[in-house]
Amino acid sequence: xxxxxxxxxGEIAPGRSKLVTVKGREIAIFNVGGExxxxxxxxxxxxxxxxxGTIVRPAEITEPGTYRLAADRQMLRCPWHGWQFDLxxxxxxxxxxxxxxxxxxxxxxxxxxxxxxxHAAETFPxxxxxxxxxxxV
Amino acid sequence: xxxDVLERKPPAETRLKxxxxxxxxxxxxxxxxxxxxxxxxxxxxxxxGEFVRQGLAKTLSHPRMQPAVSRADAWPPDGGLPGSHLPFxxxxxxxANGVAFGVLQALRPNGNSQRNLEFGAALSSALNEWQLEHWxxxxxxxxxxxxxxxxxxxxxxxEIERHAGNPDFIQISLPPRSDEPLGxxxxxxxxxxxxxxxxxxxxxxxxxxxxxxxxxxxxxFYIEEHHNNVQSMQGLVTSLVVEGxxxxxxxxxxxxxxxxxxxxxxxSWRLDHHWKKMRDEVPxxxxxPSEYIREHIWYTTQPIEEPENPAHLxxxxxxxxxxxxxxxxxxxxxxxxxxxxxxKVKLTExxxxxxxxxxxxxxxxxx
Numbered sequence: 001x002x003x004x005x006x007x008x009x010g011e012i013a014p015g016r017s018k019l020v021t022v023k024g025r026e027i028a029i030f031n032v033g034g035e036x037x038x039x040x041x042x043x044x045x046x047x048x049x050x051x052x053g054t055i056v057r058p059a060e061i062t063e064p065g066t067y068r069l070a071a072d073r074q075m076l077r078c079p080w081h082g083w084q085f086d087l088x089x090x091x092x093x094x095x096x097x098x099x100x101x102x103x104x105x106x107x108x109x110x111x112x113x114x115x116x117x118x119h120a121a122e123t124f125p126x127x128x129x130x131x132x133x134x135x136x137v
Numbered sequence: 138x139x140x141d142v143l144e145r146k147p148p149a150e151t152r153l154k155x156x157x158x159x160x161x162x163x164x165x166x167x168x169x170x171x172x173x174x175x176x177x178x179x180x181x182x183x184x185x186g187e188f189v190r191q192g193l194a195k196t197l198s199h200p201r202m203q204p205a206v207s208r209a210d211a212w213p214p215d216g217g218l219p220g221s222h223l224p225f226x227x228x229x230x231x232x233a234n235g236v237a238f239g240v241l242q243a244l245r246p247n248g249n250s251q252r253n254l255e256f257g258a259a260l261s262s263a264l265n266e267w268q269l270e271h272w273x274x275x276x277x278x279x280x281x282x283x284x285x286x287x288x289x290x291x292x293x294x295x296e297i298e299r300h301a302g303n304p305d306f307i308q309i310s311l312p313p314r315s316d317e318p319l320g321x322x323x324x325x326x327x328x329x330x331x332x333x334x335x336x337x338x339x340x341x342x343x344x345x346x347x348x349x350x351x352x353x354x355x356x357x358f359y360i361e362e363h364h365n366n367v368q369s370m371q372g373l374v375t376s377l378v379v380e381g382x383x384x385x386x387x388x389x390x391x392x393x394x395x396x397x398x399x400x401x402x403x404x405s406w407r408l409d410h411h412w413k414k415m416r417d418e419v420p421x422x423x424x425x426p427s428e429y430i431r432e433h434i435w436y437t438t439q440p441i442e443e444p445e446n447p448a449h450l451x452x453x454x455x456x457x458x459x460x461x462x463x464x465x466x467x468x469x470x471x472x473x474x475x476x477x478x479x480x481k482v483k484l485t486e487x488x489x490x491x492x493x494x495x496x497x498x499x500x501x502x503x504x
Contacts, residue, residue, distance in 0.1 A: 047478040052210035064357065079209035080473055082202055 001136045009108055009131040019051045022137045027104060029133065037087055038135045039076060040102035048080040050101060058084060058093065105136040153235055153489065155476055156497035158437045159394050159465035160239040162272050163220035167246055173263035181256060189250045190347030199362040203471040211469030219469035223275055230468045231278060234476055238503045239279050242341045242394065243268050249286055249312045250345040258292035261285055265300060273305045282310035282339050290326040301334035307501040308337045312344025313369040320380030328386050337390035337500060342366040370396035371404055374430060381421040383429040391434045395467060398436040402456040405430050431458055435500060437465035439474040447482040463497045
């Protein structure tokens with residue numbers, strides 16, 4: 001596992017996503033209300049580009065006609081067949097025990113801190129005054 | 138959500154050659170048909186609009202899975218509905234997936250379900266011109282299905298004759314949910330015309346006939362309604378066979394589009410079982426029902442059956458006949474099947490060639 005700088009903070013606005021390529025792999029980066037999530041850009045069901053997916057709250061249903069949106073859980077919903085994956089764990093809504101969308105550890109680090117540790121930067125220079133989105137692949 | 142993405146393009150040499158038997162072109166509004174509608178019908182749209190046998194005529198009977206029934210990534214970047222912009226369809230689907238030919242299924246407006254038959258015929262006729270003008274003449278890969286009003290066979294035949302012989306139209310489109318089961322004699326003139334002009338009948342799930350979509354009443358959920366398309370298909374196959382349509386028209390070809398295929402072996406076995414005991418009720422049937430089904434009916438693959446053991450798909454193909462399955466994507470609809478991932482089982486190159494291209498090329502005379 002190596003750490004990769006994939007974007008500068010501010011580059012992906014809240015509610016948006018960006019596709020990056022790390023070690024030849026397409027990875028979709030999501031900014032959800034200021035928090036970042038990273039997924040392998042291929043739905044395990046039929047291969048759709050998850051980068052084009054939407055972030056939704058799953059419906060919690062107690063009986064037909066009665067439902068509410070989950071307060072504490074968000075899902076990445078595939079743009080094609082609507083398969084949903086837990087934003088934090090990648091587990092599939094329909095089969096959490098055996099099926100998941102591959103996700104990656106992601107975080108924000110300062111340029112100053114990054115200057116002191118080894119990492120593989122993408123195509124841009126790192127400034128010590130800027131914060132960066134870093135994933136482990 | 139606005140996003141930045143890279144487009145994936147598989148290397149050319151690994152691409153499959155594909156005939157996609159189900160692509161949906163979309164229009165912005167009914168007024169797009171005005172160039173081919175008389176003043177009377179243009180005014181009719183403004184004053185009265187469509188009238189089909191359900192409430193809320195402008196919507197679908199059940200709320201759909203996705204807005205515009207479409208893939209979330211199929212909205213053209215320049216605006217408009219999914220399936221409304223040819224250059225984007227070319228980029229996202231026809232070019233990207235190596236589609237050699239695409240069969241258009243223009244479903245709306247549904248002239249075939251209008252209560253006002255003259256209006257329905259005018260809409261169907263205009264829809265055919267719209268397919269030609271906006272799609273077929275602009276991309277040689279695209280082929281049309283002739284929209285007709287099956288409840289007014291004389292008008293349907295006139296429409297068929299207007300386009301028969303034009304290689305841009307490769308089949309006649311009927312709705313599986315017609316007013317009566319499609320084997321009834323009132324529809325036979327249409328089959329006679331189909332046979333005369335050597336055009337298959339394409340039955341894409343559609344039709345608003347006022348009947349509940351199941352024999353036990355109206356479904357509550359979209360998941361039920363979606364599955365009930367299978368019941369419509371089973372009903373019409375049974376009707377076509379038992380009424381004797383294939384005895385009367387031995388060269389008639391029927392394509393069931395988006396109605397699944399996993400049910401075909403079970404229906405065939407069961408009909409044969411009954412026929413052995415009750416054949417004196419239907420003496421016009423000279424052979425077991427399964428033989429008519431095997432000989433006259435083709436099936437598009439989308440939405441693909443996904444058995445728990447993927448290898449069971451092979452059993453299904455064996456039972457139905459490998460030569461009767463036609464690949465389809467349903468682009469840009471949400472339940473799209475991707476040609477690269479659709480069959481979750483190992484197929485030989487010859488089998489792939491047959492499913493993705495050969496069967497449709499032979500049936501429709503393409504390539």
